[in-house]
Amino acid sequence: MFQRHEPIAGMSGNAATLSMSQAISLRRAADESPRALSWIDALRDRFAHIDLVPDLGDNIGSAEWWRGLATLTLLCGTAISTFPGLKPLEIGGAPALDASDFNEARAQMIVPIAYGGDTGRHMAATDAVRPLAQTPERPQIELTATLGQGDSFARVLERSGVGSPDAQAIASQVAGAVPLSDIAAGTRIDLILGRRAARTMPRPVDALAMRARFDLRIEMERIDGRLVMRRIPIAVDNTPLRIRGRVGDSLYRSARAAGAPPEAIQSYLRVISRQISVGSDIRASDEFDIILDHRRAETGESETGKLLYAGLVRGGKPKLSMIEWTVDGRTQWYEASGIGQQRGGMIRPTNGRITSTFGMRRHPILGYTRMHSGVDFGGGYGAPIYAVSDGVVTIAGRTGGFGNYVKLNHGAGLGTGYGHMSRIAVRPGQHVNRGQVIGYIGSSGLSTGPHLHYEVYRNGVAVNPLSVSFVTRAQLEGKALADFRARIRQLTSVSVGAALTPVAARPAEGPKLGSLADTASKRAGEGI
Structure with a gap:
């Protein structure tokens, strides 16, 4: 072009060209004719x-x-501007395999095991495959069961595949070593179930192991067709845990930094707040002194229990020392002097509303005005009546217009009376505690309906019950006070952090509160 x-063609050399x-x-010129163009x-x-x-x-x-x-240039530009572009040709056919189909096809390939066995799929059955009439069973099954809150030991075994008769028998054996109620929720039970005689029968228990109690482990093993149980005592150190430190800017944060659990600090604050004001009476230079029930097993586990001692030290001397003590079936916190918790304020003898107050009024039955020497509380028939303070029953029986009547002597010239009861729940000479039920609302005596007539006496004279507040303060005396102070000395003799120190590393003159259970030398298995 x-x-x-x-x-x-046909010309060579220097041939002329046209x-x-x-x-x-x-x-x-050759074709032209003479005619005009x-x-x-x-x-x-x-x-x-x-x-x-x-x-x-x-x-x-x-x-x-x-x-x-x-x-x-014009021809090339025209060609470029009219160029339609390139398009791939669409060719019909089967789509490519996705990942799932590829793995399915790969499982059927003849490839090395290192590559062909990584899909987890089974090879398709061929003529060489023969179905089994019965699949073989595993000879043993190992599993772990956990005892839940409010659960039954036997039910836990049954849910794990143990037959009901075997579960009941195992529960009875374990109960002979430790009460089933003492086994804490969350306890793990390791089981080994053996081969069963038939498919329709549950598997027998070949072995069982559990931490039945903090100081006891139980193991069971089937020997000659019988389950033999071994009790394995675990040595436990019961030395209380004493935590002491400076109050600083925050008693709570300082105690937490010293290692006290949050629950123990809350209990400590509740106890000392009964004697002093936590917000205003505690100084930054004071020291808190907390002693907790603590147990540590030789296997390494430890657990912290309730608060045993609450103390506050100021200037190196104890300002407050309190422990829990039980007197006459009532447990409360006492200060080192033997004085217990003070409780004050008026307590209502029943939950009903006040229907008549103290003073002159027209008697609803007698029909004339006279002195009403108490306060009436309405209430349903049979509602309980409570003692407003600790005292001794001086009268408990039928008394004139009061009907069924109870009178209490609270000491210091104070007494209370409760009338129109339907039933009396105390007897003369009996000691009653604040809030104890002494009878039930009724309509005995001169009464128009079920209610409680409540009176307060000061030196034998009735006074307005709404003007009297009872203050109750328990105090230890005699042998109870001596035992109480001995317990304080025993607790405060524990060194700070002694419970966290191995027994062998403690000084010989250390506290004797920690007691050890039987050691491993006494752990001979006991067949049952």
Whole structure:
């Protein structure tokens, strides 16, 4: 293209060549007739000398060469602008395998085990595969069961696959070593179930192991068809845990930093708040002194119990020392002097509302005005009546217009009376405690309906019950006080952090509160 001069076939060497325009002119001259040229021929002759496709390799830089370059550029631009672009040809066929199908197909391939066995899929059955009439059973099953809150030991075994008769028998054996109620919720039971005689029967227990109690482990093993149980005592150190430190900016944060559990600190604050104001009476320079019930087993486990001693030290001397003590069946916190918790304020003898107050009034039955020497509380028939303070029963029986009546002597010239009861729950000479039920509301005596007539006496004279507040303070005396103080000395003799120190590393003169259970030398298995 764009090359004008081409060799003519049959010519060689220096043969002359004719241009295209010359060839056309010669052919036209040969074909021309004498007749006149038409207008088309005239137009063709006019533009015949113009060459639109000159040879770009010839006469470079001439006007004819530039015209040819412009023509070439125009043709290339037209071709590029009308280019439709490339499109991939769509070929129909089956889609590619996804991951699941690929793994399925891969499992059927003949490839090395290292690659073909990593899909976890089974090979398709072939003629060489024969179905089993019965699948073999595992000879043993190892599992762990956990005793839940309020759960039954036997039910836990049954849920684990143990037959009901075997579960009941095992529970009876364990109960012979430790009460089932003493087994704490969350206890793990390790089981080994053996081979069963038939598929319709539950598996027998071949072995069982559990921490039945903090100081006792139980193991059971089937020997000659019988379950033999071994009791394995665990040595336990019962030395109380003593925590002491400076109050600083915050008693709670300081005690936590010293290692006291949050529950113990809360109990400590509740106890000392009965004697002093935690917000205003405690100084930053004071020291808290907390002693807790603590047990540590030789296997490494430890557990912290309730608060045993609450103390506060100021200037190196005890400012407050309190322990819990039980007197006459009532447990409360006592200060080192033997004085217990003070309780004050008026307590209502029953839960009903006040229907009549102290003073002059018209009697609803007698019909004339006279002194009403107490306060009436309404209430349903049979509602309980409580003692407003500790005291001794001086009267308990039928008394005139009061009907069934109880009178209490609280000491210091104070007494209370309770009338119109339906039933009396105490007897003369009996000691009663604050809040104890002494009878039940009724309508005995001169009464128009069930209610309680409540009176308060000061030196035998009735006074307005709403103006009297009873203050109760327990105090230890005699042998009870001596035993109480001995217990304080025993607890405060414990060194700080002694419970966390191994027994062998403690000094010989250390406290004797820690007691050890039988050691491993006494752990001979006991068959049952």
